[in-house]
Amino acid sequence: MTALLTPKRSKPTAISMAIRVAIGAVTVLGIPGVASAQQAVQSLNRVEVTGSSIKRLESETSLPIEVITLEMIEKSGVTTAEQLLGQITANVGAIEEKQQNTDTQKNSGFSGANLRGLGVSSTLVLLNGRRMANYAFGGQGVDLGAIPTAALQRVEILKDGASATYGADAVGGVINFITRKDYQGTQVSARFGGYEEGGGNRSQFSGATGFGDLQRDGYNLFASFQIQKQGQLRAAQREWAKTALRPDVGSVGTSTTNWPSNLFTTTAASSLLGSVNTFGGKCQPPGSVFSGGFCQFDYQATADLVPESTKINAFARGVFAINAKNNLFAEVARSENDAYYRISPATFTSYRLTANGPRIALYYPKSGPFFPATYTSMTTGLPVNTPATAAPNKQDIYVAVRLLPLGQRERVQDTSQDRIVVGAEGEIGGWDYSTALNHSVSNTTEQYNNGFVYGNKLGPLITSGVVNLWGDNTPEVMALMQATQAKNVAGRTGQATSDSIDGHVSKELFQLAAGPVAAAFGFEVRRENLTDIQSAEAKSGLLNNVTSSPDTIATRNVKAVFSEVHVPLAKTLDLDFTVRHDSYDSGSIGSSTNPKVALRWQPSSEVLVRSAFGTGFRAPSLADVSASGGVTSSSNFYTDPERCINGVGPGCKPGPIAIRSGGNPFLKPETSRQFSLGLALEPGNGLSATLDYWLINKENVISPLSETLISSNFAYISKYVTRDAADPAYPGMPGQIIDILLPVDNQGGRNVSGLDIVLVQRAKLGEWGKLKTTLNGTYLIKTEEQLVKGGQYFDNLGRYANLYPTPRWKHNLSADWSFASWGLTLTNKFQSAYRDALASMPADAKGFVASVAHGTPGSISQDVASYSTFDLQVGYYGIKNTRLKLGVVNLLNKAPNASNQTGYFRGFDQSVDATGRYVYVDMSYAF
Numbered sequence: 046m047t048a049l050l051t052p053k054r055s056k057p058t059a060i061s062m063a064i065r066v067a068i069g070a071v072t073v074l075g076i077p078g079v080a081s082a083q084q085a086v087q088s089l090n091r092v093e094v095t096g097s098s099i100k101r102l103e104s105e106t107s108l109p110i111e112v113i114t115l116e117m118i119e120k121s122g123v124t125t126a127e128q129l130l131g132q133i134t135a136n137v138g139a140i141e142e143k144q145q146n147t148d149t150q151k152n153s154g155f156s157g158a159n160l161r162g163l164g165v166s167s168t169l170v171l172l173n174g175r176r177m178a179n180y181a182f183g184g185q186g187v188d189l190g191a192i193p194t195a196a197l198q199r200v201e202i203l204k205d206g207a208s209a210t211y212g213a214d215a216v217g218g219v220i221n222f223i224t225r226k227d228y229q230g231t232q233v234s235a236r237f238g239g240y241e242e243g244g245g246n247r248s249q250f251s252g253a254t255g256f257g258d259l260q261r262d263g264y265n266l267f268a269s270f271q272i273q274k275q276g277q278l279r280a281a282q283r284e285w286a287k288t289a290l291r292p293d294v295g296s297v298g299t300s301t302t303n304w305p306s307n308l309f310t311t312t313a314a315s316s317l318l319g320s321v322n323t324f325g326g327k328c329q330p331p332g333s334v335f336s337g338g339f340c341q342f343d344y345q346a347t348a349d350l351v352p353e354s355t356k357i358n359a360f361a362r363g364v365f366a367i368n369a370k371n372n373l374f375a376e377v378a379r380s381e382n383d384a385y386y387r388i389s390p391a392t393f394t395s396y397r398l399t400a401n402g403p404r405i406a407l408y409y410p411k412s413g414p415f416f417p418a419t420y421t422s423m424t425t426g427l428p429v430n431t432p433a434t435a436a437p438n439k440q441d442i443y444v445a446v447r448l449l450p451l452g453q454r455e456r457v458q459d460t461s462q463d464r465i466v467v468g469a470e471g472e473i474g475g476w477d478y479s480t481a482l483n484h485s486v487s488n489t490t491e492q493y494n495n496g497f498v499y500g501n502k503l504g505p506l507i508t509s510g511v512v513n514l515w516g517d518n519t520p521e522v523m524a525l526m527q528a529t530q531a532k533n534v535a536g537r538t539g540q541a542t543s544d545s546i547d548g549h550v551s552k553e554l555f556q557l558a559a560g561p562v563a564a565a566f567g568f569e570v571r572r573e574n575l576t577d578i579q580s581a582e583a584k585s586g587l588l589n590n591v592t593s594s595p596d597t598i599a600t601r602n603v604k605a606v607f608s609e610v611h612v613p614l615a616k617t618l619d620l621d622f623t624v625r626h627d628s629y630d631s632g633s634i635g636s637s638t639n640p641k642v643a644l645r646w647q648p649s650s651e652v653l654v655r656s657a658f659g660t661g662f663r664a665p666s667l668a669d670v671s672a673s674g675g676v677t678s679s680s681n682f683y684t685d686p687e688r689c690i691n692g693v694g695p696g697c698k699p700g701p702i703a704i705r706s707g708g709n710p711f712l713k714p715e716t717s718r719q720f721s722l723g724l725a726l727e728p729g730n731g732l733s734a735t736l737d738y739w740l741i742n743k744e745n746v747i748s749p750l751s752e753t754l755i756s757s758n759f760a761y762i763s764k765y766v767t768r769d770a771a772d773p774a775y776p777g778m779p780g781q782i783i784d785i786l787l788p789v790d791n792q793g794g795r796n797v798s799g800l801d802i803v804l805v806q807r808a809k810l811g812e813w814g815k816l817k818t819t820l821n822g823t824y825l826i827k828t829e830e831q832l833v834k835g836g837q838y839f840d841n842l843g844r845y846a847n848l849y850p851t852p853r854w855k856h857n858l859s860a861d862w863s864f865a866s867w868g869l870t871l872t873n874k875f876q877s878a879y880r881d882a883l884a885s886m887p888a889d890a891k892g893f894v895a896s897v898a899h900g901t902p903g904s905i906s907q908d909v910a911s912y913s914t915f916d917l918q919v920g921y922y923g924i925k926n927t928r929l930k931l932g933v934v935n936l937l938n939k940a941p942n943a944s945n946q947t948g949y950f951r952g953f954d955q956s957v958d959a960t961g962r963y964v965y966v967d968m969s970y971a972f
Contacts, residue, residue, distance in 0.1 A: 095201040095203045095219055096110065096205070097210070097565075097609065097623075098567055099551045099564070099565045100477045107621060108203060108205065108643070109721060111133070112199055112201055112202075113129065113199060113200040114198075118197065119930075121872075121916075122918055122934055124247075124249055125190070125192075125356075126222065127139075127189045129200070130158045130220065131958075132857060132874065134822055134823035134856060135161060135218070135801070136160060137160075137162030137849075137851060138162045138851070139156075139159040140157045154180075154182065154188075154382065154384055154458045155180045155182065155183060155185075157180070157186040157187065157188065157189060158170060158186070158220055161204075161217045161218065161741060162797060162849075163741065164217070164748070165185050166214060166663060167663055168186065168217045169215040170189070171211075171219060171220070171222065172193075173223055173466070174223075175481060175483050175545075175547070176543055176545065176571075177191060177485050177487075177543070178464070178485035178487040179541045180460075180487055181460070181489040181575075182491075182537070184541050184575045184577075184667050184668035191380040192222050192380075193224065193269060193271065195251040195252070195269040195270065195358060196224040196253065196269035196362075197223065198224055200220065200222050200223065201219075203221070204739070205657060205719060205721055205739070206659055206661040206719035208637075208659070209607070209639045209640055209660075209661070210623055210625065212569070212603070212605050212627045213627065213714070216663050216717045216719075225253070225255065227255075227259055227265050227364075229255050229256055230255060231252070231254040231255075231971065232254075232971040232972075233251070233252040233969065234250070234968065235248075235249065235251075236248065236966065236967040237249075237965065238963055238964060238965030239964065239965075240964075241938065241961060241962045244277065244279055244350075245275065245276050245278030245350075245960060249271065249274070250271070250272050251270065252269065252271075253270075254267070254268055259364055260366075264363065264364065264365045264366065266361075266363045267363075270359050272357050273354075273355070275355075275356070276353060277352065277387070278349065278960060279348075279349055279350060280349065280950070283350060285940045285943070285953045285959065287346055289344065289950070291951060294944060295945050296944075296945045296951045298343075298951035298952070299341035299344070300344055301445060302446065304514075305333070305340065305515040306445060306446045307445055308443070308444065309444070333447075342447045344389035344949075345949075345951060347390060347449075347453060348388045348453075348949070348950075349386070349388070350950070350960070352384045354382060355381075355384075357379075357381045357382075358380045360377070360378045360379075362374065367469075371469065371470075373468070373469050374466075374468055374481075375466065375467045375468075376464070376466040377464070378465075379463050379464075380462045383457070383459050385456075386457075389453065389454065390447055390448045390451060390452060390454065391448045391451070391454050391496050391589055392446070392447055392448075393447075393498070394445045395407055395500075397500055397587055398504070400585040402586070407443065407504060407507060408441040408443050409507065409514060410510045411440055412510060413509075413510025415514065416510075444514055446514055448496070448498065451495075451527065452495060453495065453496055454497060455494040455496055457492045457494050459490050459492075460487070460488070461488050462486070464483070466481050466482070466484075467482050469481075475552055478551075479548065480546070481547060481548075483543070483545045483547070484542075485543045486541070486543075487539075487542075488539070488540050489537075489538070489539045490537070490538050491536040491537040491538075492534065493534045494533055495530065495532070497531045497589060497591060498529045499529050499589070500588070501587050502528070503526065531582070534580070534582055536580055536582075536591065537577070537579050538576075539576065539577040540576045541573075541576075541667075542574045542575075543573055544571070545569060545570060546569075547567065547570075549565055549566060552564065559613035559618075560613035561613070562610070562611065563611040565610075566606075566608045568604075568605065570603070571605075572601075572602050572603075573600065573603065574667075575598075575666075576599075577596065577668070579593065579594065592677075597667075597708075598671070599631075599671040600667075601629060601630060603629055603664075605625060605627040607623065608623070608625075609623040610622050617646060618644065619646075620642070620644055621641075621642070622641070622643075623641045623659075624639065624640040626638045627664075629664055633710075633711055633713055634665065634713070634714055635714075639662060640660060641659030642657065643657035651727050653725045654722075654724055655722075657719070657720070657721045659718075659719050660718055661718075662715060662716050663714060665709075665713075665747050665789070669708055669709065670708050670712055671710070677703075677704050678701045679701050681947055682700055683700070683702055683755045684696055684698070687763075694775070695775055702782055702784070703782075703784035703785070705784050705785065705786045706786075707786060707789070708788065709788050709789045713745055714747075715746055715791075716744045717744070718742045719739070719741050721738065721740070722737070723735065723737035723738070724737075731806055731807035731808055733803075733805045736801075737801040739801065740797075741796070741798070744793075744794050745791040746792045746793065746794065747789060747790075747792075748789065749787050749788065749789050749790070750787040750788060750790050750792070750832070751787070751832045751847060753847075754832055754833070761833050761836075762785060765786040766785050766786075767782070767784050768780040768781065769783055791834060792834060793831025793834045794830065794838070795830040796827055796829050796830075796838075797827060797829075798825075799825040802820070802822045802823070803819070803820065803822075804820040805817065810864075814862060818860050819857075819859050819861075820857075820858050821858075822855060822857075824853065824854050825842055825851065825853050826842075827842060843879045844879050845882045845909070849956060850909065852876040852956075853877050855876045856873075856875050857873070858872070858875070866921060868922065869919050869920075870916075871915060871916070872917075873913060873915050875911065875912070876912050878909060879908070879909055880907075881908060881945050882945045907945070909954055910942045912939070912942055912954065912957050914936070914937065915937060917932065918933075919931050928967075928970075930967040932964070932966075933962065933965075934958075934964075935958065935960075935961060936962065938961055938962035941957050942954045
């Protein structure tokens with residue numbers, strides 16, 4: 046049997062790649078067909094791998110890289126980069142596009158990777174080893190929707206800090222998407238799929254073609270195209286997502302802004318009287334539900350779980366030989382994503398008559414023909430006379446309206462990314478080199494299509510008394526309401542650009558007794574720009590449910606130099622040392638120098654040990670230092686500590702608080718230290734095992750101040766609180782909270798550590814073919830963070846915190862069986878149980894829920910159960926040049942577990958796929 050851990054510098058065999066794939070040098074991916082020795086490159090050609098600038102034999106690298114080949118991607122059943130990275134156990138708390146379908150529009154349409162749970166801005170995403178522009182809205186990272194998946198040959202995931210090689214953004218690791226090279230031929234494929242429970246149907250068509258042999262013809266041209274259509278999936282189409290009213294888990298995600306409208310004596314939410322039920326004595330469906338003694342709006346029941354979208358990706362690459370050792374190359378990439386985000390009908394509680402004029406509280410006039418004589422008491426559930434309904438004391442009443450008759454709010458978002466790279470690579474005078482110009486730009490536009498109204502039109506209509514807020518309206522009145530809507534109105538435009546020139550050279554300098562000493566030297570000069578501009582109408586304040594915020598226009602320049610040296614200290618021991626210096630010309634970032642040292646010891650072909658230590662940094666993004674942000678509602682309900690003393694006072698009733706976000710021009714870079722230690726064994730009989738320990742400590746973490754500080758450390762954020770004038774009725778107390786600013790800040794530290802575990806068993810079954818079983822798992826040992834510098838550390842391990850859970854254990858277990866012309870892959874995806882978010886007390890028999898502020902005495906907590914699903918794919922390859930596949934994702938139709946997680950959607954675990962069983966057919970033909 047050929048050993049997995051081949052001796053150093055021996056000729057690579059068919060399984061020598063596992064030194065990079067399975068031995069702490071490359072961790073095996075726990076999805077079907079995980080990268081392993083069978084897919085090794087079987088030549089002595091030196092190549093450049095992710096995380097190093099020195100060309101070497103692939104078996105020599107000492108970096109923890111996880112490799113996913115084209116075959117594995119096809120067997121996994123995924124069709125997008127987002128789905129692919131969602132199956133990586135080191136990807137914790139990633140941002141998915143469907144999660145952005147909320148009433149907070151800051152990063153809508155974005156999907157990003159999050160290695161080690163350190164944030165999407167700490168994971169660097171590359172295409173063919175070079176950067177892409179960050180997403181235009183928010184500018185925190187590369188949108189995975191821009192990756193041309195139809196062009197991919199493999200994906201390399203470096204699960205170690207790489208600031209010493211790539212600079213900022215690589216603290217958590219690097220994901221390098223590598224396209225096909227030297228491809229010749231044409232392939233077309235089509236896929237169709239749907240959900241058993243309806244909604245969300247998907248279809249895809251893709252093609253790839255390449256021609257020209259670089260060695261024979263002096264050129265190679267390659268191009269790919271892919272179009273994907275994603276159907277709308279409504280929350281109401283899934284049992285676990287159809288309502289945010291889940292008293293069984295202590296979650297009440299409903300709103301007092303309702304249709305029919307609730308009544309208020311003042312503009313304060315605490316002055317709620319109750320409901321007026323003229324629809325047969327019941328709350329008006331869909332959306333309006335009875336909870337806590339009055340009608341509330343169940344906004345989740347009217348929202349989309351997955352947005353409708355059309356994605357197009359095109360990629361082309363050409364390589365032209367100058368001579369036998371030098372080539373010119375060019376890459377052109379274009380991606381488009383047109384998405385429709387539909388959420389609950391708009392709220393309407395106040396309006397402006399003039400642009401940016403004073404807000405006017407919405408009321409129904411005492412003279413209106415629909416003025417309610419009685420309402421349903423929220424405390425007794427019995428009819429009660431509306432205050433002062435009898436003349437001459439009759440008075441106007443304040444109302445909070447949900448515009449259910451106007452339908453869902455709908456935003457259309459068009460996102461595109463263009464990228465052009467032109468460069469040269471080869472060898473001159475014994476030096477390997479690569480240099481390129483890189484222009485990358487991301488554009489995003491947002492448009493309001495339905496459900497958003499002009500307050501200066503609808504407000505006077507309601508206050509005139511014409512509109513019945515507690516019953517049906519005539520067609521004439523409905524036409525008047527429809528005419529107040531904003532139709533196809535531009536809302537926001539963003540653009541992020543990255544222009545750079547880079548280059549590096551490498552060479553074996555001289556020989557030692559143990560082997561050659563090699564070195565690399567390189568540079569990068571980059572200019573980044575970000576603009577995020579609202580339309581005049583969005584800024585005017587006249588559009589309801591649209592927050593006005595100042596424009597973001599920012600630019601900066603980055604310069605870097607780096608070097609790397611590889612030294613064979615002994616026949617079995619290698620040393621790699623890398624260092625990089627980055628300099629920024631804007632803000633208070635300054636410059637940073639980061640080294641990294643790695644050791645690789647291979648005493649035998651069955652054992653390999655490796656270790657690495659380095660420092661890293663992350664510069665604040667242009668959005669972090671420039672964006673002014675907007676206003677959203679808090680995820681939880683809170684009391685006001687300064688107006689609720691010992692449980693007594695006007696601020697003791699929990700409620701939502703307006704949260705303002707904003708950038709900070711005085712931010713300093715994050716700094717980090719990383720350490721890893723790995724062991725790989727191959728005892729024989731087709732079994733291989735790896736165990737890697739990793740540790741990352743970060744300081745000056747860049748993040749918006751956490752909302753949980755409202756309850757855990759209000760004194761710290763009191764300086765950011767804006768209040769109304771003091772109420773004479775409560776002497777000595779401040780006025781009500783208007784909003785709280787939670788800006789991006791340098792928080793304290795964040796410490797994470799864990800183990801990556803891989804077990805691979807390969808078995809030959811004789812006439813029954815071959816079977817490979819792979820277990821790939823990540824076990825977290827520590828994950829803790831400070832919410833403020835110098836404050837206490839909060840343990841997030843095995844619990845829900847900061848809007849996503851951190852399960853202690855995640856794994857993918859796959860069995861890949863090949864037999865004659867058939868292939869079968871069964872994959873199990875598992876994550877362990879974790880402690881849920883703190884919840885309110887359960888509802889009583891009448892549906893009343895005792896709301897308790899997050900983190901205060903009386904809150905309860907529960908466990909979210911472990912979650913396990915199975916995916917199955919069967920392939921038939923017996924027809925020449927044809928591949929037929931039938932697959933089922935979530936074979937057993939496992940529903941997500943119940944959870945009290947906060948956010949727009951409630952009641953279920955949002956860290957897992959919440960769409961249900963999905964069946965697809967895939968057909969491809971090559972010629």
